[in-house]
């Protein structure tokens with residue numbers, strides 16, 4: 404259990420062709436699972452890309468108070484992008500061996516952690532979509548980084564595989580900050596400690612899941628999403644108040660959203 408901040412975005416803006424797809428986003432994450440949700444195009448992948456170090460912010464800063472994305476040869480941030488560039492001809496074990504040579508870690512332990520030990524000798528080309536996703540999660544967790552960033556690890560999977568993939572992702576949250584984007588609101592409801600709702604590149608709500616549900620008077624994350632992401636609560640007006648720091652609602656374009664200490668479940 405820890406309240407320590409492992410990654411933080413301060414006033415991050417990212418533009419493409421002059422259009423801000425992330426607009427002054429500030430938040431910090433600690434151990435536990437933080438789910439980033441929001442409509443298509445709201446900026447989730449861009450936010451995760453910035454957090455992982457793969458996407459440069461146009462303005463603002465990304466901080467890893469305890470070191471990262473790499474400290475010396477040590478990998479401090481693991482990243483599963485939406486499209487994983489694995490080589491079809493490699494086996495699952497060889498794939499993780501390749502990444503372990505770059506970032507450290509034990510490929511066999513990483514395979515075991517996501518339940519893929521029996522598939523170690525299978526070629527990537529012969530893995531199902533779900534197994535590829537699990538391999539991707541194993542790759543992101545390799546070397547036990549402090550921050551694990553997973554972009555839609557459950558997309559396109561059947562219900563059983565979705566559950567398995569999300570559980571595998573969430574398990575890393577015991578010791579690391581796991582930040583996962585997802586449209587699977589039932590899984591977010593079941594496994595996320597904290598939730599960030601993005602709308603049009605801005606944070607519309609953020610904080611511990613239970614607190615957000617309480618504050619909005621809703622029963623689950625799907626209802627929270629309908630209220631906040633769809634904009635039925637007026638969250639887009641710049642009402643000023645911070646989220647967690649102000650002790651009030653995590654909505655209203657919170658200028659500095661705090662999502663640390665999410666592991667006290």
Ligand SMILES: Nc1ncnc2c1ncn2[C@@H]1O[C@H](COP(=O)(O)OP(=O)(O)OP(=O)(O)O)[C@@H](O)[C@H]1O
Nearest residue numbers: 419420424441442443444445446447448449450584
């Ligand atoms: N490399 C890029 N070049 C130009 N525009 C981009 C680039 N990456 C993202 N965008 C634009 O930024 C906006 C946000 O995209 P992003 O992928 O971050 O959203 P998202 O919330 O992850 O969407 P989805 O749920 O569909 O995956 C979109 O309008 C997208 O077209």
